[in-house]
Structures are given as structure tokens and as C-alpha cells.
Amino acid sequence: xxxxxxxxxxxxxxxxxxxxxxxxxxxxxxxxxxxxxxxxxxxxxxxxxxxxxxxxxxxxxxxxxxxxxxxxxxxxxxxxxxxxxxxxxxxxxxxxxxxxxxxxxxxxxxxxxxxxxxxxxxxxxxxxxxxxxxxxxxxxxxxxxxxxxxxxxxxxxxxxxxxxxxxxxxxxxxxxxxxxxxxxxxxxxxxxxxxxxxxxxxxxxxxxxxxxxxxxxxxxxxxxxxxxxxxxxxxxxxxxxxxxxxxxxxxxxxxxxxxxxxxxxxxxxxxxxxxxxxxxxxxxxxxxxxxxxxxxxxxxxxxxxxxxxxxxxxxxxxxxxxxxxxxxxxxxxxxxxxxxxxxxxxxxxxxxxxxxxxxxxxxxxxxxxxxxxxxxxxxxxxxxxxxxxxxxxxxxxxxxxxxxxx
Numbered sequence: 001x002x003x004x005x006x007x008x009x010x011x012x013x014x015x016x017x018x019x020x021x022x023x024x025x026x027x028x029x030x031x032x033x034x035x036x037x038x039x040x041x042x043x044x045x046x047x048x049x050x051x052x053x054x055x056x057x058x059x060x061x062x063x064x065x066x067x068x069x070x071x072x073x074x075x076x077x078x079x080x081x082x083x084x085x086x087x088x089x090x091x092x093x094x095x096x097x098x099x100x101x102x103x104x105x106x107x108x109x110x111x112x113x114x115x116x117x118x119x120x121x122x123x124x125x126x127x128x129x130x131x132x133x134x135x136x137x138x139x140x141x142x143x144x145x146x147x148x149x150x151x152x153x154x155x156x157x158x159x160x161x162x163x164x165x166x167x168x169x170x171x172x173x174x175x176x177x178x179x180x181x182x183x184x185x186x187x188x189x190x191x192x193x194x195x196x197x198x199x200x201x202x203x204x205x206x207x208x209x210x211x212x213x214x215x216x217x218x219x220x221x222x223x224x225x226x227x228x229x230x231x232x233x234x235x236x237x238x239x240x241x242x243x244x245x246x247x248x249x250x251x252x253x254x255x256x257x258x259x260x261x262x263x264x265x266x267x268x269x270x271x272x273x274x275x276x277x278x279x280x281x282x283x284x285x286x287x288x289x290x291x292x293x294x295x296x297x298x299x300x301x302x303x304x305x306x307x308x309x310x311x312x313x314x315x316x317x318x319x320x321x322x323x324x325x326x327x328x329x330x331x332x333x334x335x336x337x338x339x340x341x342x343x344x345x346x347x348x349x350x351x352x353x354x355x356x357x358x359x360x361x362x363x364x365x366x367x368x369x370x371x372x373x374x375x376x377x378x379x380x381x382x383x384x385x386x387x388x389x390x391x392x393x394x395x396x397x398x399x400x401x402x403x404x405x406x
Contacts, residue, residue, distance in 0.1 A: 028060040028072070028108040034080065036073035036102040037093035045069050045092040053088020056108075063110045068094040073105040080104035241273040241285075245320040247293065249286035250306035251313040258282050258305040266301020269321075276323045281307040286318040293317035 037044045045066050048054060054062070056074055063069040071093040075086040081104030091105070098107050250257045258279050261267060267275070269287055276282040284306040288299040294317030304318070311320050 028111040032107040035107045036105045037098035038100040043095040048090045050085035054090050059090035063092045066092050077104040241321040241324040248311050248320045249315040249318045250311035256308040261303045263298035267303050272303035276305045279305050286320050290317040
């Protein structure tokens, strides 16, 4: 009929018949022989186990009860099957008609007559059912669900959302949020934070920084400084280099490493501090002093001088100190008039009896091998072109008027 009944059956039959008149489920339509949907294909919906045969009607029923199932391949020809265990195996498929070769498997279009009618159909079915129903729906749905759900919900939503969300969230949140936010944020945060914040800020900044350090040192320093000055703590000179880091050094090969003493030649902490102070630009030193943590026992007492930024290269057993200038004993008699132009290459072994009247114009190119016994009365006017082969035994009484043309 082209027009359904205006009064459908209130109690539909529990055993409806198919168009052919046979019992329900007896007429799945065979559409191909020796075919199946391919293993691993997204269109294969299920496959029953080997050696657990179903009937054709049971396979048809299983396909009908599986969402999107349109076809099923059924292992029923025990003469052609590749494996006797395939007899009665049922494979459900969707999409295009299965066409993968498989001897003994025949393809059927599912027969909906199999399904018994519901006794209580829905009074008001939905006009737009969901295409992918929820696998595990919530037991307590929201009383007031949002009318505009998020287009891209979070893959890992927070387990403890804030009870008071921000009224106006930022449009550009930080790309790397802090792992442990402060429990007491500032009431007046800065409006222009630093572009390059300190990697390791101090945990205890000075409580009273100098308001205005002096721009002019004293015009009358001490004329006779103490030969044993004390440090700020009151200890003896050199006893207070300040440790600023543990298990650190300035990197090998860095231009900021100024020196490194030899292995197996240990210095004391005070000697290392003194060496750093006496080295130009040295501000820090790493000292090998923890013989339990050192990578090599030969590093004990090794001293490494550094300049620039505080050393931060990892090295077990080496601790970093800020150089202590209190180490240096003061001179008791500084030079009254130091030279303004000291020699760049001082004499290795200066003479013990310097000349009383040294020449004011020394030779520019002195002899590499001067005579060990110079003449006591040198020639007043030596020859401009001396002989290239002089006699080894010169005359004892040379002529007062030698010939000009010998």
C-alpha cells in the first residue's frame, strides 16, 4: 500500500514474516560467492572465532544488530574453505559490496526481517539522531547544558576546574605557564614585565640597598696601611672568600676561564683566592675541595680562575667563590715616584755593577756574540772596510805611516 494505516497495530507480531512469506530471518540475499571484506579494512566491522560455527540466520542476526552492518560473509562451503576451522565463521561489513577473494565464503545482504518488532515504540522519536552515540553516557547530565558547545574540546581537561573562572580571560595566554604559581600574588603587579627575567633570582635580596654610593673616594687615604688588615667579618686577612655556588666551574675552553692549576698540586683555599686576586680581571674562582664528590682525586686543591658571569658549568666537588681582596697584605713602603714607562721586557739577569755613565744612545743592533776580552784602547777611527781575512798574529809594532798602496 502507498498509504500506511492510520491505526497501526498496538501489539505487533513477535514472529513477523518476510516478503517471501517465510519465517523471520530466513531470507538474507546471497550476492556473491567466494568473497569477503578485506582483513584490516575499516569497513570490516567484526569476525567471529574459528571453530565456533554460527548458522546463516545467526550470522544475519549478528550483522543486523551491529551498527552500519550492510553485508556479511559466511563460511559455509566446507569443500572449498582454505581451513576447516572457517566453517560457520561470520564476517560483518559496511560500505561497498565485499569483493576480496576467499574460497568457501559467500556474501549476503542483511535481511531485516530477522529482527523482532519492539513492543513499545518511542512516543516522540528524535528528528536528528546522533551519528556517533556516546560510548559511556554520564549518569548525571547537566541540568542546563550549553547551547554553544566548544568546537575543539580539550583532550586532557583539568580534573579540578576553578570554582570561580576568570570573567575576562586573556586573549594571549603565556605559552609556558609557571609550574607552581605563587600562593600570594602581588596586589599591584608590574604592567611592563622584564623581557629577559633572571634565570635564577636571589632568594634573599638585600634588605637595605645603598641609596647613593659615593662618587668620590677619600682625598687622604691612609699613609701607612695595616700589614694585617681584617675583613668585614673581623677575621684575619684572606679567610673570607664568599662561596656563591656548589658543584660548578667556568667551562673549559671558555674565554672567561683565566687559569687552571695542575692536578696533584693542591692549593689551600686562601692560596687559590690569592692567585685569583693577583690575576687581571679575575672575579671568581672554582676550588676542588670535596674529595668525596670529585670525579678524580687528582682534582683536590685545583684552582680555576674566572671572569664575567658567575660560573655555572656542572662539576661535582668544585665550589665557586667570589674573590676576597682582604687576602692581599698591604705594602709598608710604596714607591714614591714609580716609572711612567716601565720596560716591556725586563732583563732576565741584570748586572750586579751597572755602569756609572751608561751610553745615552745604545747600538740598535748589538753583536749576537760579543768578544769576551775587548781591547782596552780601541781604535779612534776604525776602517770603514776592514780586511775580510785579518792576520791571526798582528805585528807587535805597526808602522806609524803605512803605505797607502801596499
